[in-house]
Amino acid sequence: MKIRRACKQLAAVIVASVSFGGASFAATLNEADLASRQVSSDWSRPSEIVDGYDQFIGYGYGHGNEYLYFSGLRAGAQQVKLTLALPEGVNDQWSTMNLNYKTTPFQYSGFEGATPGQFQLNPNTTRETSYTISLGDEFSGALYLALHFNNGPMTYFIEAPGNTGFQPQPPTTPVPLPAGVLLLGSAVAGLGGATALKRCKSKRNQ
Incomplete structure (x- = not known):
């Protein structure tokens, strides 16, 4: 359950990070x-x-x-x-x-x-x-x-x-993340959001 919740929070962060349109x-x-x-x-x-x-x-x-x-x-x-x-x-x-x-x-x-x-x-x-x-x-x-x-x-x-x-639209309020998700965020920065989410889903299905 913790992993599933962390995945959802990570997805929200990724969406917010690319939604600074005008x-x-x-x-x-x-x-x-x-x-x-x-x-x-x-x-x-x-x-x-x-x-x-x-x-x-x-x-x-x-x-x-x-x-x-x-x-x-x-x-x-x-x-x-x-x-x-x-x-x-x-x-x-x-x-x-x-x-x-x-x-x-x-x-x-x-x-x-x-x-x-x-x-x-x-x-x-x-x-x-x-x-x-x-x-x-x-x-x-x-x-x-x-x-x-x-x-x-x-x-x-x-x-x-x-x-x-x-x-410009105001930035979305950051979602508070637990330590585990912060580590996943580092993975997003290094490997890209899509790759991180894929790994996250794999862990959730285990």
Whole structure:
């Protein structure tokens, strides 16, 4: 019985020793959660969104500019979606915004890069609209966004599935082992787990 119990404990240790895999993780980041409590209005110093946040929620108002960038997107082809919406309770005001984006930092102004034109929200017809940025195979991982709000309030949502992080799983709590199993553990180190378990089973059947 002691040998059988020791075998089971050894097997558990072997499984635990090769189970230090990782899991992807993601979360939503709100503008108010930034250290500055708001998105940067300086195109030369955009707010950084680090990896691990696949959604960002911000708020803009007319005649205000906001600059941010994702610094840890996975490399390669992917899509980033921007959704604009009128805040709840806004029923009598138009809102407009222009978007610029680049895969390298802005050099001379926040109006550089690609632009899909102007977005308009109307409380009577279009309370929400969206635009998808398609990044090609050559994309290296950084995306810079400039949101130029012309008039009226807007809430914006940025969905970036490629910004999920990688979080190692915590190690399994070691199983307390009797002296006999510790000796078997030395055998595992020298001969390999499979060989040790085979010998363990042979002893159990004797």
